[in-house]
Amino acid sequence: MSAATPPAPRRKRMSRAAREQQMLDVAEEVFGERGYQATSMDEIAERCGVSKPMLYEYFGSKDGLLVACVSRSKAELLDVTQKAMAGATDPEDILWRGMVAYFSFIDAHGNSFSMLLREPTAASPETAEAVEATRRQQSTLIAGVLTTFAPSAPADAIEAYTQIIMGASERMALWLTSRPDVSAEDAARHMTDFCRRGLSPYLTPVPPPVRAEAPPAPR
């Protein structure tokens, strides 16, 4: 009767919260490896050591699972960038800190996150909309920063620049993951340089802080 160890190592039961987190971890990994389309719910379930209906019990659908993954990652990303910017006071510093935090996060998460950056659109329109909503949080953050530091800019310019910065950041993130020789700081520096100048006419004439040197000023 007592087999040594059953071929299927006995999986413990887990609390709902714990299982959900594990499922999100696994899903993020598998989506990252295979892409959304090519990933089957059966595979995720198997890697969790659980059967498919559990996934549906907790996330409702494949799209739901994807949205949950993206939401979690985006929330984490938002949190990290927000915290990073908290200490800064002048526009340039805030830009720099935010960018470094953003690209470091991406860099650390390998391509699983960059996959999530692109996959969202894979699913139904409602799913895409749900993902856009999380993106909107990020853009709200950026727009807030812009409004604070560039109060003279007209509303439509603020909005447009917010979009520009978001799009540029996402593409830079993708570029970063495809270029192992480029560091997160490199990416952040390019973004900061470009954006600072782009925004220059609107930035509040910052009282010259004790700048040891102008590091990014080439030429």
Place this chain on the structure above:
Amino acid sequence: MSAATPPAPRRKRMSRAAREQQMLDVAEEVFGERGYQATSMDEIAERCGVSKPMLYEYFGSKDGLLVACVSRSKAELLDVTQKAMAGATDPEDILWRGMVAYFSFIDAHGNSFSMLLREPTAASPETAEAVEATRRQQSTLIAGVLTTFAPSAPADAIEAYTQIIMGASERMALWLTSRPDVSAEDAARHMTDFCRRGLSPYLTPVPPPVRAEAPPAPR
């Protein structure tokens, strides 16, 4: 029900080339309406007045059809922007013309194109790669322009700024389609303003050339 047309309107046979174009037209439309995932090959086939195996005969797979759609649109877009920039001589003008052409194209194509902008990642990694390849053409164009007008910029900056401009453009395009009150020129103006300043330290201090009009402007 229209009395004029018989319930089963006799469909003419068409040459392969003609049918392919029609299929691409229909596919672009349906993908634009429903999104990639929610579109079935049967529906596309039906709207073409043809049965499903024909689609597979000509495009191999659903992914293949999507790639063909995107490739065609991107090629058209590339062509339009390239032609628009041909007449310009100084950086600012080239930027402006390129942007106006780009956003006008998007604007004119409604959301069918903006869908294509986001859908590509929907499918398998190879499909995403194929789409990235068409994107690379566009980035090659931009990088070429940057190299010409900002020869003093280091190679990595050129590459980074290319990504920034592409990402920013795509996101602006998406924003544009969601904001009916914003015109293509508005979008182009914001992009041009931002990018000109962003690139300013590298732009050749070109003395305004007394170029009257662009002679080779092909229209």
Place this chain on the structure above:
DNA sequence: TCGCGTAACCTACTTCGAGTAAGTTACCTG
């Protein structure tokens, strides 16, 4: 005008994965 080759086209299937119904087991608590 009539064969006749080929390219356009179709019907009828297989396959595979998303999503579900209904039942079973292990844990916690009184």
Place this chain on the structure above:
DNA sequence: CAGGTAACTTACTCGAAGTAGGTTACGCGA
């Protein structure tokens, strides 16, 4: 230790991707 419930399973349905193999219309030379 009963028994309630939350975690979990097996065994299905259903729909859409993709395919095998046959059928029909058109061009073209005799």
